Amino acid sequence: MKVALVHDYLTQFGGAERVFELLCQFFYEADVYTSLYDPQNTVDFAGRAVKTTFLQQLPGAKLGFRLFAPFYYRAFRRLDLQDYDLIISSTSSFAKGVKKKPGAMHICFCHNVTRFLWDTRTYLEEYSKFQKFYPLIKPIFQSLRQQDLQYAQEPDLYIANSTTVAKRIRQIYQRKALVINYPIDxxxxxxxxxxxxxxxxxxxxxxxxxxxxxxxxxxxxxxxxxxxxxxxxxxxxxxxxxxxxxxxxxxxxxxxxxxxxxxxxxxxxxxxxxxxxxxxxxxxxxxxxxxxxxxxxxxxxxxxxxxxxxxxxxxxxxxxxxxxxxxxxxxxxxxxxxxNNFSESVFFQQITKVIEEFCGPSIVHNLNIKSEWLANKVPIGVDR
Structure with missing residues (x-):
């Protein structure tokens, strides 16, 4: 069974990238896709191939990745994922829009709805340098909201990191989402x-x-x-x-x-x-x-x-x-x-159970996964 892992962009290292890194380690033979990849500033894949979109070739795209928002859905739609039986996307924006072949399954780990489109005021407070451009980009945002709603229907299953995010997915995308709390090491x-x-x-x-x-x-x-x-x-x-x-x-x-x-x-x-x-x-x-x-x-x-x-x-x-x-x-x-509730082993036990229930038990048996992570990992250092 062929598995593809897809992330919005790998140009920084935050909470979403930490989760994607865990998914890549767990599905250790899956192919990795993203729109933009800057190996100096994100997940260390230790030589593992990362496949990108046409945006990778554009000058300045890795540094000014937020400015290329109108092009991301086009880039993800052009990715050729027709060989894959299971697609797992990790997204707070555009990766959910990838195309799959008939009969394939697409599970989306949604860290949030596309925040700059649906909570623009808060987003611009955080990134104040963009505020002065809002009158110019407002029509673009309106168009992108329509695309976001359209491509939000692509995944077969949503997984949210919290009930708060699951509620937003339901309210904005009109999709139900399972809740699996993200882990820590x-x-x-x-x-x-x-x-x-x-x-x-x-x-x-x-x-x-x-x-x-x-x-x-x-x-x-x-x-x-x-x-x-x-x-x-x-x-x-x-x-x-x-x-x-x-x-x-x-x-x-x-x-x-x-x-x-x-x-x-x-x-x-x-x-x-x-x-x-x-x-x-x-x-x-x-x-x-x-x-x-x-x-x-x-x-x-x-x-x-x-x-x-x-x-x-x-x-x-x-x-x-x-x-x-x-x-x-x-x-x-x-x-x-x-x-007992937020370890990596608990996280992946929940994931494999969801895949088994959603795709069938035979699918899990055919996955190349880091099965030792399904055992309980309890060790915590003690500071004396």
């Missing part, structure tokens, strides 16, 4: 039951993350807060912070892992579609304090793995921090929640 996170006297934020510093809420809260409480990450909001946020709040900027994975394991709690003030940071915190045995909407409703148990607060305000966050301070936490149980 639990073995990369160390566990510690010995917590130190600080709270932690690990986040890009952009407006929708609402870090200003946390800063106002911790200014008032006077409790130690460490913030890792960078972004265009950093200067403004530092200017409004008191001495109990420290900005570390970018930190490497080892230091970030240590900070997560030792924090009293990890704070999330954004409305996230899904969000891996809360699960990473739990894998470290650390509770989270999170705005109680979006993806955390899929991944957190209020009062056991963290405290969820509403509304999205400093007063509500202050109340949640006070709960953290007064509660006796079972850090081992928090870690077990992450390992």
């Amino acid at each position: 639990t073995s990369k996170f160390i566990y510690s039951a010995e917590k130190e006297d600080y709270y932690l934020i690990s986040s890009r510093m952009i407006s929708y993350k609402r870090l200003d809420i946390a800063i106002e809260t911790f200014n008032w409480l006077g409790l130690p807060l460490i913030i890792t990450g960078d972004g265009p909001e950093r200067e403004r946020l530092e200017a409004m912070s008191l001495d109990n709040i420290k900005f570390l900027g970018y930190v490497d994975d080892n230091w970030r892992t240590h900070l997560m394991a030792k924090a009293k709690a990890v704070v999330i003030t954004a409305l996230e579609d899904y969000g891996l940071v809360p699960i990473e915190a739990n894998a470290s045995g650390t509770p989270v304090v999170a705005y109680g909407a979006g993806g955390v409703l899929d991944t957190q148990i209020d009062g056991e793995t963290g405290i969820l607060f509403t509304p999205q305000s400093p007063d509500a966050l202050q109340g949640a921090i006070e709960q953290v301070e007064s509660q006796n936490w079972n850090y081992t149980k928090i870690r077990e929640h992450a390992v």
Whole structure:
């Protein structure tokens, strides 16, 4: 059985690319397709061939990939996937539009609906340099929305990473979606039951993350807060912070892992579609304090793995921090929640079950997959 794996573009490395990398490792003999490929800035395929579209030959396309939005569906429609029995697309925009041969199956891992088309205002706030061009690109967006709705009907099955994304798929594309929460590599996170006297934020510093809420809260409480990450909001946020709040900027994975394991709690003030940071915190045995909407409703148990607060305000966050301070936490149980529900083995067990139910048991038997990943992988380092 021939399998093709298709991703929007491989020009960066974020959450969607991490999931695609896992899919490529699991389906280790599948052919890999994308529109644009920049091997210096994305997934390391260790010499595995990556097949691209005509966009790869256009000058400046890899750097200015967002500017080529009107051409992506055309590029994906031209990919020749007629030899494949199973197509697995990984997309938050255009890869769902590929053509399959009659009788083939197309399963789409949809990280989100095409955000810049359906949530344009928020998207332009994040990428402010495009705002001045909106009057010019508005007619293009309107045309692209029609294409997006049309090609959203191509997949036979949608898999969403959260109930929030599944709801958007249903509302906008009029398609049902199964929910399979994306995993983390639990073995990369160390566990510690010995917590130190600080709270932690690990986040890009952009407006929708609402870090200003946390800063106002911790200014008032006077409790130690460490913030890792960078972004265009950093200067403004530092200017409004008191001495109990420290900005570390970018930190490497080892230091970030240590900070997560030792924090009293990890704070999330954004409305996230899904969000891996809360699960990473739990894998470290650390509770989270999170705005109680979006993806955390899929991944957190209020009062056991963290405290969820509403509304999205400093007063509500202050109340949640006070709960953290007064509660006796079972850090081992928090870690077990992450390992038992969000490990790679659990993720791929769910995927193979879906393929078996959707395509038939014989299909799974004919797939070349990394079967050892279907065994339970529990190891987590212990920080002593």
